[in-house]
Amino acid sequence: MASMNDLPEPLVPSDVDLRGFTGFMLDVERLLASELVALGTPEECWFALMLWCRAWQQQPPASLPNDERVLAAFSRAGAKWKKVRDIVLRGFVLCSDGRLYHKVLAEEALTAWEKRKKYQERSAKANAKRWADHGDKESYKDAKDSPTRMQEGVQQGDQKDSKTPPVEVEVEGTGKPNSVPNGTDADASNPGMSAKERIFHVVVPWMVDHGVTDKNARSLMAGAAKELGDDGAWQLGQELIREAPLQPASWLAAALNARMPAGKGKGKQSRHSGFDKIDYREGVNSDGSF
Template identity: 40%
Template sequence: MPLDVRRLLTSETWIEAAYNPKVGHAAVCLWCEAWHQVPAGSLPDNNRVLARLAMCDARTWGRIRAAVLAGWVKCSDGLLYHPTVAEKALESWGHKIAQRKRTEAATAARSANRKSKPGKQEQNGHDRQRGDRAEQRHDQRDAPRNVHQETGTGIGQGTEIEERAPAGCSAEEGDHELSRLASQASMAMRRAGLMHANDADPRLKAALAAGVGVPELEAAAKEAHAKDLSFAWAVAAAVGRRRDAGPAAPIRGVDYHGRVGLADKFPSVLAEFDNREPIDATAIVISS
């Protein structure tokens, strides 16, 4: 997060921190946490969550809350925003978009240069042949095919799984579907009180790949928030309950590179769930 030192040192919050250092510490913690919230630059209007994000106990937070939240405004979406933090977030977003456009322009320029570069006719023929062979290898590598995987838990016990890429679905569509579901799930879990829910967490993606629904994750998040448990506990509890309820259908149409199903994208994460007995949601605690 960018830090405007001159504006910080002359702000009312920092002047107050000279008399009460806990105010400065809590304010900086909230600024940093706001930068990683969704949307960026926002904070939830929840004293319990704010106290935890500010790294102070409830009693201390009650004493310094007014000074720390000076300048923060509650908006129509129910979240708190600070004008300076929002300004920096918008500037960073603008820089990101500009960098993306520069990268796309440079890529297009290199591609045009390669196409217009003069060369001998014979060399061009060889280049075309090499390109055709490369495309053939790429097509063969991306072509859907069956994959057999054997697993076992002991002598005479085992299962064989056969997965085929669904017709009409590309790897890019599968990635987009997983990202969309992970974003929905993380937002639902944040609404339930787990502010550290992360849509990029491999455990969350593995759970969604295994067929766990967003409502199940949200319900587990509410229980975890009520019991002051972690995000990882909520994901594991949702997976365990889905498994106890019966076999879950994986996300339809998700296949990576036409070779394996989405669940195989996270083998180490799913192994953590698969090798565990059915979860007792009232007893298990998994550290995040």
């Protein structure tokens, strides 16, 4: 039996973080040409799909624990696991960290990670430029040269209407700074700031920092303001930040629908007619790609 030292290195590095990427691209041609589809029954293919979905949500992504009981549960195969495991686990390889990695999913994970890093870098550079535009030339120089400083501006979106230098914010009612990213162009404790300004200078950048696209974040909060008013939307945004769910867009959409007046939008899948145009799968484009 091969030792751990003889096994390949993990196919996805441990620092890859795809939280917010709630889906992966399915290459139909590659799937139909696979041994899984050629040799497996429809039920076995379903068990395999369940494992792929579970693997995508694991850390590192595209991996699974090498535990027969867990695999039986994750695949939904249950008592059938021993009979179907060889077919269902096609594409997975055991690596030196003791976890099983799916080769195709690992490729998708690495591609998604590279795109997320590029997006973060673009966002950080944009924020650094805004710092410079506000007259903070030294901050701009530091941001260009320091990865730590660059990360302060990661995923805050393209806030073109920013008018004040970036400051740390505090969510009302908490008594301490919340996990709002550094570089948001607002101070939530400033009594002179309107609820609308707080929504788009605090809540939207926080959502972008947590994997929601800038377009989706703005659309959701605009919808919240339309249905609940600016004050109600700001209160909802504060609750979102306090809860810090893994899927902010989905959480916000569900919370907003729960707060809307009874009977409004009755009979529709979503009570707010504009929500059907929003992609709740944070980090995924509307065409399903990363």
